[in-house]
Amino acid sequence: MTAPEVHVVGGAGLEAHADALRAVYAEAFCAPPWDEDPARAEEFAGRLPASVRCPGFRAAVAVRDGEVLGFATARTTPSPFPADRCYPQAEAGLGAERTAAWLVGAREVEELAVRAGARGTGLAARLLTAVTADAPAGRCWLLTSVRAPRALSFYRRQGWIQATHPSPDGQGTAVFLGPRHPSRSLVTGPL
Template identity: 70%
Template sequence: MDHASALRSVYADAFCAPPWNEGAERAAEFAGRLTGNVRRPGFTAALAVEGREVVGFATAWTTLAPFPTDRCYPQAAAGLGPRRTTEWLCGAREIDELAVRPVARGTGLAGDLLAAVTEGAPGGRSWLLTSVRSPRAVSFYRRQGWTQATHPSPEGRGIVVFLGPRHPARALAPQPL
């Protein structure tokens, strides 16, 4: 299996099941985006292999200014406001994807992959977005020392921004009521 097929397969294993429920076409879109993403400034990736099988991966890059306006970025910017979005996220290491096969969950692999792509983040500044549809993901990031910097709507929908364990703005993040 080539790397692109292996990554697409891990992505599908991680995100096509509940709570994400992404279809196979989303896994194919991810693989297609990856060829462009590797050209982004500061791109880094980590790959976990057991034997000959890819069991996990993480990708990250530097978030450029002006702050992006595609995908879920507008929700992140709305939650932080313009000043904090620019100061906290632009120029920081953005974790784009973190995926492990179900058989590798609970082994520490996801934490190792996350640490690998955040190592050397500019000024310790790393961040990510995740959906509140996955309490497991939200809990995982908290256990890894990440700080939730935005909070979902009262209906509990949408995405949340997490700041990495060494991000200097962690103490400034608003805490939920």
């Protein structure tokens, strides 16, 4: 079996794979530990046309023999810092000053998903690198759920550092700074 090829794609290339990306998203996130409603896969697909027009947008798609096995998307975090989705939790964990200094204007990994059969092969690491390797001044970050211990471990193994603690009840999200983020030295442990 041939190794999957990882391609960095632009808007048209990504939209050409929209149905396959929706299927990969559903397989990755509508199952434990994420347990998202299947409608979220449709929401993701609906956001793609707007996402590709965001400043700094990057996407990578992993394909083997014509089948999409995974993808990653990233963009430049806008100013002002977004107030939708999980962003308020990130800002609450870091505080407004750190959020503005560390995250705004940095490359944010929005989505990273790999089909179940391709997990554990290094494909997720390749996709993550494809969308972050050229982050200006190494400034990249992401949010992930604290209910996903495999994801938390994966990012740590890739050299990312957790910058926020979850809420006391173990729910919510954690902010991770990339391996070359200049502010990572300011994180002595999750804030």
